[in-house]
């Protein structure tokens with residue numbers, strides 16, 4: 001087992017000291033795995049510490065309010081992970097007597113836990129002999145063994161899983177799995193790995209055949225949807241008002257709060273934005289011929305926010321006080337409420353909105369109605 005022995009030896013010398021490596025509690029390992037999906041370690045670490053502090057066990061998380069969990073998650077993105085995590089915590093407390101499973105088959109039955117996460121929790125917490133397969137592991141295996149199958153195809157996944165299983169030392173699954181993931185994160189990195197300093201270079205096929213840059217193979221391309229969102233903040237007594245509503249299901253940011261907005265697939269030029277605003281928010285009997293400068297008194301630069309399949313282009317616009325009564329009526333009829341700044345800071349919000357409000361407004365500069 002040259003491959004496994006080499007990375008285990010490398011791991012001993014190079015591993016980072018991360019808090020979830022110092023526990024075998026499946027609940028805490030699960031927290032770390034959910035937080036670290038699609039998130040870099042440096043970004044995820046403070047969230048892990050916050051969740052362990054605020055919800056030290058599964059019961060504490062199950063009993064937490066939805067809004068508190070989402071607020072603590074704020075900034076990590078992919079909010080369905082937080083919602084699934086909360087649902088799973090309640091399920092474990094109500095149906096499994098509060099005992100978080102540590103066996104692969106049992107873990108797979110839980111919401112939000114796929115084969116990778118189940119393998120990670122089972123091997124790290126109870127040393128169960130199941131091989132993990134995540135982006136780092138695919139890359140290391142593809143390069144070292146020269147496996148040029150598309151990692152997104154079913155056949156590719158099957159063969160990579162077989163290869164991963166064949167390399168797993170059954171008496172040391174926890175360390176081996178952590179070692180290969182860490183090796184992919186620190187040594188066999190996606191771009192320009194330092195192969196000359198790699199302990200596997202003598203037997204690495206990609207290095208030998210100069211294929212490091214072309215492996216692993218990933219054929220499917222994500223199609224990215226572009227969305228232009230124009231958020232409106234009405235002015236009242238010369239200050240902006242925050243009208244906010246919890247977002248429903250079926251779109252990004254489920255369960256988070258945001259302001260009324262107009263959305264478009266293309267950027268809206270001034271006249272088009274004014275007419276969209278007027279049609280959406282003003283009383284049809286009163287719809288006026290509006291001028292951009294009279295209608296919108298201030299607007300932010302365009303801010304970009306990248307999600308997995310979507311790119312959002314966002315502007316925040318202050319509406320002239322002239323339209324406050326009609327705009328407010330529309331908001332109240334459509335489930336929006338006016339919030340004070342202190343209240344808003346406690347609501348879970350998309351991070352781009354939270355950052356904008358924090359940078360732009362202080363407690364004193366927002367009006368109260």
Ligand code: SF4
Pocket residue numbers: 140143144187188189193194195198199200201204205206207212
């Ligand atoms: S030699 Fe290069 S490509 Fe091969 S395993 Fe090491 S870092 Fe990865």
